[in-house]
Amino acid sequence: MNVSIALEILKNEGFKYTEKRENLVAFFAEEKRYLPAKEVLTYMQKSYPGMSVDTIYRNLTLFRDLGILEETEWNGEKRYRLSCATDAHHHHLICLDCGRTRQIEACPMDNIPVYDADFEVVGHKFEIYGKCGACQ
Amino acid sequence: MNVSIALEILKNEGFKYTEKRENLVAFFAEEKRYLPAKEVLTYMQKSYPGMSVDTIYRNLTLFRDLGILEETEWNGEKRYRLSCATDAHHHHLICLDCGRTRQIEACPMDNIPVYDADFEVVGHKFEIYGKCGACQ
DNA sequence: ATCTATTTAAGAATGATTACGATTTACATT
DNA sequence: AATGTAAATCGTAATCATTCTTAAATAGAT
Structure with a gap:
């Protein structure tokens, strides 16, 4: 983008x-x-x-x-x-201080089984929080 | 609990x-x-x-x-x-309408490599959102 | 029973976000 | 280029979630 x-x-x-x-x-x-x-x-x-x-x-x-x-x-x-340039679905490491990010290519949804057929999934969120080098 | x-x-x-x-x-x-x-x-x-x-x-x-x-x-x-009874670290499927949950035992942090040594990780969030059977 | 720190009530303050009516603007059409 | 119209913006006020303040009430210790 x-x-x-x-x-x-x-x-x-x-x-x-x-x-x-x-x-x-x-x-x-x-x-x-x-x-x-x-x-x-x-x-x-x-x-x-x-x-x-x-x-x-x-x-x-x-x-x-x-x-x-x-x-x-x-x-x-x-x-x-x-929005990131990569079209592929991805997640982020996020610095809670400055908001800078690193991409995570892996998505946990690829590896977990369907937990409940009675539960209609509409979305998910996977984010890792921390401090980037500049903010430490 | x-x-x-x-x-x-x-x-x-x-x-x-x-x-x-x-x-x-x-x-x-x-x-x-x-x-x-x-x-x-x-x-x-x-x-x-x-x-x-x-x-x-x-x-x-x-x-x-x-x-x-x-x-x-x-x-x-x-x-x-x-807090859930299980002491083990876990995540949730969450119904956005009523807040009901199902537990997810797997944690994505177990399967991803360290992405950046320069990034001090302090936490993470993995949640799956949707509608439970009762709310559909 | 009394003392003291904690908790509470009630309302006001704060901070993020949304709503609103009035005005201005972009842009397609004349 | 002028016009019409829907969309964008302004300025302010309202709303919603959350936190703060101060005085009164109360749990638990002595």
Whole structure:
């Protein structure tokens, strides 16, 4: 995922291009890590002083729904990062301090048997948490 | 985990036994599923009409710290369930509607190599989400 | 029975997120 | 290029989960 693909998706799905949206995606493309809404807001308001929180949150959830961003949450905060380039399903090691990630190719779902036929599985989450080298 | 063990832990750790605490643990022991604070509050206020949200939250986090309750969060809400009887480390299938769980004995951490020596691992999360038979 | 630290009540404060009406903007069509 | 329209944004207020505060009540020890 990168800025031009993201803008392509927006266009194809009938959403409008705005400079703010481009800057927002570009920010995620530079950072390549999980960011809370507040940090995104702070960054965006440097370029657009009056930018509303509503716009941030609306775009974050829109981009998540379009597959441009991935979402996770910890400590009662949702966080987003640009969807990884790899199309293949994968998981992450996540630094709880800065949100930086490392990919994990293996998926536990491949190795566990079906536990209950009476349970309709809709999703799963596997994340390893810690501190990256820079944050230690 | 059950009510008497929970009360034992409270006593051993120097915390006080109260009727409300016993009722709270007893509620979790009956339900055996993940419950959000609000649901716990609603239940407790049937018996104790004026019971404050603060008391609920303080006890939930205390019990989590004491290992009496397990915590997870989804949809921006923390949820708690009575710690499972099995001492062994395990994971859960979780019904997103009612919070009921099934245990998963396997842990993905047993099967993946160390991905990055420069990354200090402090924890991990593996959960499978879906709908249980009763909620379908 | 009294003392003291802990717990509780009640409400206010905080922090994240969502909702809303008014205004502005992107962009397809004239 | 001007226009119409749906979408995007703004500014603010509302909502929801959670934490804090202060004074009163209470469990358990002495």
